[in-house]
Amino acid sequence: MSQQVNTFEVKFLPSGKRVAVPEDSLLLEAANEAGISLDTPCGGQGRCGRCRVKVDSGKVSQQESHRLTKQQIAEGWVLACSTRVVDDVVILEPTKKEREQVVVETADTLTETPLTCGFTFAPSLQRIHLDVPPPSLEDAANDVDRVKRALASQHGIEHARLELPVIQKLAAALRQKNWEVTVTIFDDKSGGPAEVINIYPGKKKGPVLGLAVDIGTTNVVIDLVDLATGRILDRASERNKQIIRGEDVISRIYYSEKGKGLLELQNLVIETINLLINDLAKKHKFSPDEVEDMVVAGNTIMLHFFLGLRAKSLREEPYVPTLIDFPLLKAGQLGVKINRNAYMYCIPAVAAYVGGDIVAGVLSSCLYQSEKLTLFLDIGTNGEIVLGNADWLVSCACSAGPAFEGAGVQDGMRATEGAIEQVRINSNTLEPEVSIIGSGKPLGVCGSGMIAALSEMFLTGVVNKSGKFNVDFVQGIMKKNSRVRLGDHRYEYVLVTAKESGTGKDIVLTEVDIDNLIRVKGSIYSGMAVLARTVGVDLNDVEEVLIGGAFGKHVSAEQAIIIGLLPDLPWNKFRYLGNTSASGSYSALISRAARDTSREIGRKITYLELIADTSYMNELTGAIFLPHTDIARFPSVKQILEKTGRQ
Amino acid sequence: MALTGIEIYKFLPKTNCKKCNFPTCLAFAMKVAQKTVDVSVCPDLSPESKAALEAAGRPPIRLVTIGPDAKKVEVGNETVLFRHEKTFFHPPALMVRIKDNEPLESIEKTVAEVSSYSVERVGIDMAPNGFAIDNLSKDAGTFAKVAASVAGKSELPLVLMSTDPAAMEAALEKVGGNRPLIYGANAENWEKMAQLAAKYKCALAVIGKDGLDSLSELTEKITKAGVEDLVLAPNTANLSDSINTLTQLRRLAFKKAFKPLGYPVITFPGAASKSVEEEAILAAQQIGKYAGIIVLDHFTPALFYPLLTLRLNIYTDPQKHIQVTSAIYPIGSPKETSPVCVTTNFSLTYFSVAGELESSGFPAWLLVCDTEGLSVLTAWAAGKFDAERIAKAVKTLNLAEKISHQKIILPGKVAVLRGELEDELKGWDIMIGPPEAMDIGSYLKQMWKN
Amino acid sequence: MAPVELPVEKWTGKIKEVKLGGNGRKSMVIGGETTLPFLKFEGVLPNKPVIAVEVQDAPPKDWPQALVSAYGDALKDPGEWAKKALSFGAEIIYLRLKSAHPEEGNTGAAEAKKAVAKVLEAVDVPVIVIGPEVPEKDNEVLVAASEVGKGQRLALGNCVEKNHRTIAATCIADGHVAIAKTPIEINLAKQLNILLCDVGLAADSIIMDPTTGSLGYGLEYTYSVMERLRIAGLMGDGMPSMPMLCDVGEESWRQKESRVTTGVPETWGDPAERAINWEIITAISLLNSGANIITLRHPKTIEFLKNSIAQLTQAG
Known part of the structure; x- marks a missing residue:
């Protein structure tokens, strides 16, 4: 017995195009028939959410989608690829702006939301203006005692300490502006007496400067901070110069064990820091000598190198560091080019492979x-x-x-300009669509791009669950050797062809790369x-x-x-x-x-x-x-x- | 029931004082949960917390000791159902049954044979653990005499098998000081046997072949009478009864913390067997499935060697990574001109490299270094896969005798070792292979011309 | 006094039932249990474990005298050999196409077909055909074997990750079962099953070979991996719930303890007795950890194990 199939009219606005389609047709099919092009990079599987349209009137049979929020559903948004016609309907095509909006939303990138845990602003540094009573024959106490007395009587700071670098400046500074000086006091309230770490003649103007330093294995980052207000004035970052002696910490530990390797690594990281300080000083027109406080966070190995400590035992069982609770240091001790009398506080570590950088993370993430x-x-x-x-x-x-940082992956790169950061693969054609960081042509693929590519290759069946190419399946869909082909490292998938890439070469993800990525992701997940x-x-x-x-x-x-x-x-x-x-x-x-x-x-x-x-x-x-x-x-x-x- | 680290942590002072020599209270708690340290190590534990934790940590199967200190056997105290969860603690004692109605001469011969038997495997000496003297003569004097004779010839622990309290007492008078296991108490004689156990401070086996109900009833009576060191003797006559009953007993202890049956078990695999092989099969099953003392009717090296080996296997640490023996493995009949690839002895590393070599079509030698079961990068990082170790393997395994060239191929991930290795192995050509095993085939195609 | 309340696990899973044979050949089902091995108080064991006896396509070069004399002239012909095995109590013939190995003769599809046909002709029990365990070569001879036994639901192995697509396709086309072999690792075993199912092989057409370590040579690893696979399967995970095969015969007769008669410590005991104990103890241990099929070689072992299985699976 044949059954009458109902047809319904689908009208699209604002174009006004109409089509009649059989019941249960997909809106996407109706749109195609009407000549309206909707983006379906996922191949119409409801995965990407890019074919969003709004139902203006009429009923549709809609499939649930995690691509739409409750509010969007309430407003009438549906995914054309998974919504069926069961009534005469009027559909609003998305405006250009709405389409762009969708692209942004569906990228699903996590937005950066730094947290603060409500630490009260109370730096260890304090700059104090002092009118030191000049000496006389009746009161001929020495310069140091005079400063201590003034601090005690005018600011309640008892038994302040002074060290040689300040003492050396003292006589001149006190007398230059007629016994009017500005002193920088360091007091971290850890029990010891306050210390005068710097002295300036007269009233010192300008910000009190401190540096928050992050020594990463790959990058060193410095925040320049005004300690009078807590404001971050600028951030500078630079590759850790140690990289020439190995990309990963283990290689560097090995390097440090040979000859003067340790000293060289120490010098390299300090050079990197000094270079950044120099750049900041030029840009913000201060003298490095005016920087009077510094905090350092980094992994345990970086800190060992920074302090010039042997690291061999960190790589060998049972992985014992020289120390994890670092002493308060003076910049002069290590040759860090800020005021040589300034203190450097290093955030303590937990163990050889969980360092102060992680403690800092736990601290700042609350x-x-x-x-x-x-x-x-x-x-x-x-x-x-x-x-x-x-x-x-x-x-x-x-x-x-370091695979996610681009190392060890054939066309891998860091997440900088030109890196492929997002990939969508059309499940019908298996053709990719990539987006890159910044403008210009793609140069390689960064961590997020690898994750995206792997996820898409997996979902579309290009690779199987063990990351091996489903060659027969792919070749049933696309021309042999077009996107998937046998390369130097087994099969590979061409994300970007030489013609479209900025390197003049194909950008590919190989089976060996995938194997590597799966191992890396596996090691992280299994750690958790x-x-x-x-x-x-x-x-x-x-x-x-x-x-x-x-x-x-x-x-x-x-x-x-x-x-x-x-x-x-x-x-x-x-x-x-x-x-x-x-x-x-x-x-x-x-x-x-x-x-x-x-x-x-x-x-x-x-x-x-x-x-x-x-x-x-x-x-x-x-x-x-x-x-x-x-x-x-x-x-x-x-x-x-x-x-x-x-x- | 076993507590997790976090559950134990809740009872601790949370001061991270380090007095226990662990960096944090949680680290300590996790070790307590793994039972590698006793909770009493914490000096600041409140009495309430201590009591609660000790109760939770009490082993569900009682530890029972048999025999004189020098050769004592400890059974029980197991903490898991399956060996993959955690090492089984106390291997079952393998004992030999002596019939007191046999001529003393032949008894003494068996005793001498068993006590002197010891066989070595992977550096471990394995031996039988004792004798069960069976009062088949039904005569107290004979029983006591044989017991005394066995004890005189061997220091190994004894099980005294008689349900006659008079015979038992006679034997205990002679050998009671050696802490034998009294086998045993049944519904009829339990009061007297319990008294003997108390008097001689010996463990008591409780015989209950009619099911667990009556067995648990009996153990409760006996513990009430003050004897706590018990061993159960349920019906384990055939393979089916044995695996079912012993599994039930162990589950009762762990899953239900059922105290009346929380004791180790003694079995007699020979009792109903018609041949040595049948006995071997039942004994083998009982080694894996939960016996504490296994009394065999036969003693032959050809039976004990495999059984002792099985016991060694089952009671090894299950979580030790599977390691491949350090050796030079031929993959696909290599010749003296074939390439030599170097890798570590972590089993999965070995399998993947050997697999890739095999399918490359290149016959090759695979030189496996002892890296204590670590994979290439991990071993390298930990200093267990360095130039020195590789050179040592090349030399001690006499690689040079197997091949006509002097080339070895290192995993690409440890390319950095090349320089040092060239120093260690003068005259050798150190080639750098691909970083990933998957690329070995294409690498050999390119790099290995002969 | 209240009776002791037995601790019964409420398993939600069940081991898959796999059918072998049929279409003129005797058929049997393996698997289907709803509890750990032989625990009658807890679940059912609808199909008892079975004994497979190994036959090779050419006379074995490396068998010890104890085995050679037990089989005699039958070793010269796979058909006769299979009949002999049957007379010893084999319930399945485990045919190893050893001469297809590049080092053992490198025979090809034609020879494989001949050997398989001979065995199929000679006996009516289910047949497992194992290639030389060189993936490419396996593909060649197993595809050939598959055609010969089309419809008779043989089991073909060993299927490993490298050749799983080919073996699965063959099994699907000719209605056979794949023996999925992985190196003593629970996850790898599961992964291969998943991959096989993903390429369309039905879950009830897979038997796992978790790789056997014999007594003294890794038995404990196999033992524990099998227990874990069983537990995972019974807990409701469908992917490790396939029946398991252990190649006890090959592994235990390969070891020094089963082969060497002189020059070993006296404490090893009588060589003949020791060799048999080595095989039976390996076998019983792996049955207790979950094997559904064990391969055996010595007639005495076959007899004892058959009795043991009967004892373990008898009603009541």
Whole structure:
């Protein structure tokens, strides 16, 4: 018995185009028939959300989509690729502006939201104006005593200390402006007496300057801070010059063990810092000598090199640092080109592979006061993870390797101008669409681009769950050797052809690259899983995920979940915090309380050695799969796979 | 029930005082949860917390000791159901049954044979653990005499098998000081046997072949009478009864913390077996599935060597990474002109490199260095895969004798070792392979002309 | 006094049932249990574990005398050999196409077809065909074997990640079962099953070979990986819930303890007795950790293990 098929009219506004389509046609099909082009980079699978249109009147049968918020649904927005015609309808085509808006929203990049934990502004430095009573025959006390007396009587600062560099300046400074001076007092309230660290004749004008320094394995970042107001005046960053002696910390440790390697590495990092100070000084027209306070955060190995400490024992079992609670230093001791009498506070570390940069991250992210079960990730050259809340904190380090920073990946690069940061692959044609950081032509692919590419290749069936190319499947869809072909490193997928790239060469992701990426993501995920299990909590019970470090800025939480890098939690639980090491360093610079807290955090974090954890290898092999051998841990990915028919 | 690190942490002072020699209270709590340190190490624990934690930490299966201190056997105290969760603690004692109605001469011969038997495997000496003297003669004097004789010839622990309290007492008078296991108490004799156990401070086996209900009833009576060191002797006559009953007992202890049956178990695999092989099969099952003392009817090296090996296997640390023996492995019948690839002895690394070599079509030698089970990069970082170790492997494994060239191929990820290795291995050509095993095939195609 | 309340686990999963044989050949089902091995108080074991006996396509060069004399002249012909195995109590024939190995003769598809046909002709029990375990070569001879046994639901192995697409396609086309072999690792075992299912092989057409370590040579790793696979399967994870095969015969007879008769410590005991104990102890241990099929070689072992399985699976 044949059945009458209803047809309905679909009218598009503002173009006014109309088509009649059979019942249950997709809006997308209607649009195509009407000659209206909607973007469907995902191939019409409801994954990308780019084919959004608004229903003006009439009924449609709509499929749920995580691409639309409740409000958008209420306003009538639907995805044309997964909405069916069951009535005469009038559809509003998205305006150009709305389309662009959609592109931005669906990039799903985490927005940077730095936190402050409400440290009261109370720097360790204070600049004081003193009228020192001139000496006379009746009162011929020496210069130092006169300054101490003035500090005590005029400012209640008893027993102030002075060291040689200040004492050397004293006689001249006191007499230059007729016993009127400005002194810089350092007092971190740690019990010792206050110290006069600098003296200027007369009334010193201009800001009180301090530096918050983040010594990264790859980059050194310095924030120039006005300590009178707490304002960050500028940020400068530069590649850590040590990079010429190895990209990763282990290579550098090896280098440090040979001949004068350690001294050279120490000099290289100090040179990098001095270079940045010099640049800032030129730009902001101050003399480096006027910088009187500094806080340093960095991983334990960077700090060992900075202080000129042997690092060999950090690489060998049982991975013991020389120290983790660093003494207060004077800039002059290390040759850092600020006032040589200025103090340098180094944020304490936890263990060989969880350093002050991570303590700084916990400090600046307020994790240590959170009531929520929180996961903090810092993915850089290494991956460090902290799990906990106000009550307890555990941490571990994964030797992730620098793949996400572009190293060891054929066309990998850092997340700078020209890097592919987002990829969409059309599931019907398997053709990619890429977006890059900045303008210009693509030069390579950065971490977020790799994650995106892998996620898309996986969802569209270009690669299987172990990251191997489904060559037969691909060749059933596209011309042999067009996008997927056999290269020098097994099969590869061409993201950008030579014609379109800025390098004149194809930009590809090879099977070997993918293998590498899967191992890196597996090592990070399994670190999190082991950490959670060790304390007896479920990774999926985590209430907030804080992501620090250079990684994350352009990463889509969704795609990172799809490949099994991040745990399968609602996207709104992920927050990208930016360079938390630098912000922790800043907190300690402007607040004595933050310094105390950093020490407390350092003591409180329990370090777990993954290599010693017997379940780690098992977790790791489970995580070296897309998204994971145990799909039950990734219910949302399971759902997507079921929807796309790839079981 | 076992507490997690976080649960234990809640009881701790949270001062991170380090007096326990752990960096934080949580680190300490996690070690307590793993049972690698005792909670009493914390000096600032409140009495309430201490009591709560100790109760939670009490082993669900009681530890029972048998025999004189020098050769004592400890059984029980297990904490898991499956060996992959955690190492099984106390390997089952393998004992030999002596029938007291046999001629003393032949008994003494067996005793001498068993006590002197020891076999080495992977550097570990394995040996039987004792004798069970069975009062088949039904005569108290004979029983006591044989017991005394065995104890005189061997220091190994004894099980005294008789349900006659008089015979038992006679034997205990002779050997009671050696802490034998009294086997045993049943519904009829338990009061007297319990008295003997108390008097001689020996563990008591409780015989209950009619199911766990009556067995637990009996143990409760006996513990009320003041004897706490018990060993259970349920029905384990065949493979099916044994695995079902012993699994139930262990589950009761762990899952239900059921105290009346929280004791180690003694089995007699030979009792109903018609052949040595059948006995071997049942004993093997009981080594894996939960026996504490296994009494065998037969003693032959050909039976004990495999059983002792099985016990060694089952009771090793399950979480030690699988390692491949350091050696030179031929992949696809290599010749003396074939390439030599170097890798570590982490099993999965080995499997992936060997697999890639195999499918490359190039017959090759795979030189596996002992890196203590770590993968290439991890081992390198930890200093366990360095020039010195590689050179040592090349020399001690006599690589030069297998090949006509002097070339080895290093994993690309440790290219940095080349210089040092050239110093260590004078005259050798150190080639740098690809960083990823997957590329070995194409690398060899390009780089290996002969 | 209240009876002791037995601690029964509420498993939600079940081991998959895999059918072998059929279409004129005797058929059998393996798997289907709803509890850990042999725990009658907890679940059912609808299909008892079975014994497969190995047959090779050419007379073995490396078998110890104890085995050679047990099989005698039958070793010269795969068909006769299979019949002999059957007379010892084999429930499945495990045919190893050893001469296809590049070092053992490098025979090809034609020879493979011949050997498979002979065995299929000689016996009516289900047959497992194993290639030389060189992935490319396996593809060649197993595809050939597959055609010969089309419709008779053989099991073909070993299927590894490298050649899983080819083996799966063959199994799908000719209605066979794949033996998925992975190196003693629970995740890898699961991953291969997932990959096989993803290319369209039905989950009930897979048998796992988790790689056998014999007594003294890694038995404990196999033992624990199998227990974990079983537990995961019973807990409701479909991917590790396939039945398992252990190649006990090959692994235990490969070891020094089963082969060497002189020049070893006296404490090792009588060589003949020791070799058999080595095989039976390996076998029983792996049955207890979840094996559904074990391969065996010595007739005495076959007999003892058959009795043991009967004892373990008898009703009541």
